[in-house]
């Protein structure tokens with residue numbers, strides 16, 4: 001059996017669906033086929049602007065048949081692409097002839113393991129993996145969370161009725177997103193949750209070096225989970241009525257060794273700390289929240305160029321080095337020279353932006369029209385929630401790529417807000433905004449316009465001065 005189309009999009013996650021939807025808008029009369037291995041696809045709804053370029057949105061799961069009428073769908077797995085001859089083959093043997101193809105096959109958890117007791121190490125990606133977590137939690141007394149990024153931060157906050165042992169390489173929590181100061185802000189807020197709020201505001205300017213850290217349905221893999229995924233699942237462990245207990249933290253630590261305890265059916269873990277000491281603990285299982293690896297389990301006629309992280313290398317038009325093969329979302333790695341305020345992180349904002357960019361780019365190639373890269377790639381922006389607080393990350397929010405040549409200006413109001421400006425040569429290069437700060441749009445403008453903030457000194461974060469008025 002074979003099918004023909006102008007555009008073949010592979011993957012029913014945010015990147016694939018955004019790509020197909022963009023194509024449907026740009027080339028309404030051409031044939032678009034979405035190939036997805038899972039019959040549940042993701043789409044973006046309730047897009048709300050947080051600032052000029054920043055948006056927050058919900059991710060909705062829907063049945064593949066609910067996709068717009070202008071997009072044909074097929075539930076199957078991509079197995080092979082012949083890029084020179086412009087056809088692809090699915091696992092069930094269907095041949096799909098296309099003019100342009102976009103690969104949006106996402107990623108899978110990059111699990112920690114040393115090659116044994118693997119059944120006790122799980123990752124979280126899709127609905128099935130959460131159901132597995134739920135099943136294991138039912139009888140669990142101790143869970144070890146390994147990793148210090150998005151998933152670990154969410155789980156450490158959401159798990160209840162179970163002892164959580166959180167093992168991080170760093171000297172503070174949530175290191176992928178925040179600095180030690182913000183991490184301390186979160187931890188204080190968590191431990192003082194029931195206590196009255198003290199609103200004492202402090203402003204501090206620091207050189208970088210002075211910052212001292214305080215110590216359903218499918219058996220196939222589906223798309224990555226959506227925002228607030230944890231609120232849809234009961235993540236209770238086997239110690240009934242224990243409630244939410246603060247996780248036991250193991251900073252600057254790694255798993256040095258582990259083995260099964262046959263009589264108990266539990267894992268014995270040996271941790272090694274950066275100071276050379278070791279420590280033992282037992283747990284029922286490990287959640288390896290240790291990042292994502294791009295997923296491209298199909299063959300091609302010629303090997304595509306891969307980046308160091310294993311992603312399909314794409315240029316600013318989302319083209320791979322194979323003819324008429326594009327890629328977007330978690331599966332790809334941005335190989336273009338990035339704008340000064342942008343870098344890649346595997347997040348759904350970027351999956352959406354890249355999917356949409358790939359759609360525009362493919363339609364322009366099809367119509368023979370010139371096209372420029374979208375403005376969204378000028379400024380890194382991420383809107384999320386951590387430990388119950390709204391969080392906005394902008395530009396080089398952790399000084400990424402700035403070496404040691406920057407200053408930090410921090411304003412913190414305990415349990416209320418944490419604002420950090422990253423300044424280089426007096427110019428704002430990035431910001432972390434935690435709480436309802438209403439500063440996102442101002443920060444966007446300051447970063448993009450490169451205004452010299454030196455003359456304003458520390459007043460730039462003076463709570464008695466409305467900085468929005470300053471720059472109007």
Ligand SMILES: Cc1cc2nc3c(=O)[nH]c(=O)nc-3n(C[C@H](O)[C@H](O)[C@H](O)COP(=O)(O)OP(=O)(O)OC[C@H]3O[C@@H](n4cnc5c(N)ncnc54)[C@H](O)[C@@H]3O)c2cc1C
Pocket residue numbers: 010011012013014015016035036037038076077078079104105106107124125126150151221222223224225226227228229295297298328329330331346347348349351384385
């Ligand atoms: C638990 C969790 C929480 C997260 N929370 C956030 C958050 O709060 N904010 C945020 O910005 N990001 C978050 N992310 C990251 C975000 O979900 C991803 O960056 C984004 O969804 C990636 O989208 P994608 O379309 O590239 O990939 P995916 O969502 O992984 O979709 C890939 C699709 O391709 C399909 N596929 C794969 N291989 C094939 C094949 N061979 N043939 C056919 N189909 C195939 C898969 O079934 C899937 O439908 C989270 C991720 C996880 C796992």
Ligand SMILES: NC(=O)C1=CN([C@@H]2O[C@H](COP(=O)(O)OP(=O)(O)OC[C@H]3O[C@@H](n4cnc5c(N)ncnc54)[C@H](OP(=O)(O)O)[C@@H]3O)[C@@H](O)[C@H]2O)C=CC1
Pocket residue numbers: 112146147148149150151152154169175176254288289290291292345346347384385
């Ligand atoms: N709120 C949000 O925006 C959320 C976003 N996500 C996204 O989902 C994806 C998956 O999340 P997650 O798995 O948390 O990935 P992340 O990339 O966010 O974090 C991975 C963490 O694991 C650490 N790590 C990597 N390898 C090891 C190892 N062998 N031992 C110990 N620690 C290790 C990393 O440290 P290092 O960086 O030093 O290598 C990093 O702290 C990511 O793209 C993430 O951004 C997920 C949940 C929420």
